[in-house]
Amino acid sequence: MMKNTHPTKEKVIQAAGTLFYQKGYHATSVRDIAKEAQVNISLISYYFNGKQGLFETIVIDHLEANLKLLEESLGEHFLTIVKRILHYKMDNYQLSCFVHREMMLDSTLLRELLVTYIAKEDSLWASILFQADDISDLRYGQELQLLQMKGMLQAPFTVPWYQRGERSSTEAKRYFIDKYVENIRQWFKGDPVE
Template sequence: MSQRTKDKVANAAVHLFYLKGFHGTSVRDIASNAKVNVSMISYYFKNKQGLLEYLIIEYYETYLEKLEAAQKEMDSTENPKNQMNQLIDTIIHYKHENHQFTGFIQRELSKDNVLVRELLVTYLAKEKFILEEGFYRLINSSSHSTIEKEMLFFQFYGLLHIPFNMSYEWKNIVGMNRSTDLYIETYKRSIKNWIDTLIGSEKAQ
């Protein structure tokens, strides 16, 4: 299978997984959508789970490389808020550029799909570590208890994922006559404003 054909299969799988879910999509569906023979998918990916593993590795290896690059781009002596803003930009842009697979993953995790969760456990742990490190540098006031800091991080983590958990709501908000790029920029700014408010409330205490 050439790389071009492999990409066609991967793109078809992403689209169908997004529309029909992992269990609702068959290998035959993917082959038909990609216009390839079923046997080619079986040969190169073994089965549907093998294809899913390939997609997750491709998605998360690239994603984490971008997060680590954003993390290193800001010197450790810089304002931690600048570093966090860089991470927010990187995360939202990547998830938006890959919105179908992002939406599929978020939806399957919300269903507590054991297969997906087992495949993602290492990647999710690494993502959380990078985000926590940046977030807790901002929220370091003794006025917050440990559980309060954890809840604030939980809220922050949710803000980064909400648009991709709620695809229908996203479509309704953006609408036919609005620029998706403008919406993305506005959404990123709203998260940064939330963080600014949080930092401001810490300083006031």
């Protein structure tokens, strides 16, 4: 999932993602991450310039993967795109929960990171849902639909439900996605309104 290729760097990213999901960003120390990744603590500073740099890497990689998914799906029916996004988020469940949980917090760091990504995502969704060239071309009702659609895609990942046994199976994830996409389709009554 991550674009980085060095195995040690990947171990640190995976360990941090798990701990950030379990404990939250502020409750996780660099020492915790190094221990979980089984690396020397100095490697985190070397690769990421500390915990904040590691946090930024994880969030940016996740947001860029979402944007890439949207960009590659342009021209497809919006429900197909919704399914792809939900599959990606379910396949990266802990990361998705962590990133969405952190996005709900009001922090300067996140605001700086997110402003560009949110604008790009809004523009892509405006194109997908309404064939608009720019978010500013949307009418008020369309803006509300866009906001609702994005909220519906984030909602399942803002409060983690602990997956155990059959709940975490591929079949259970597929069932959830199929039912959730059906709810979105019904909400849009087949297609986004103009």
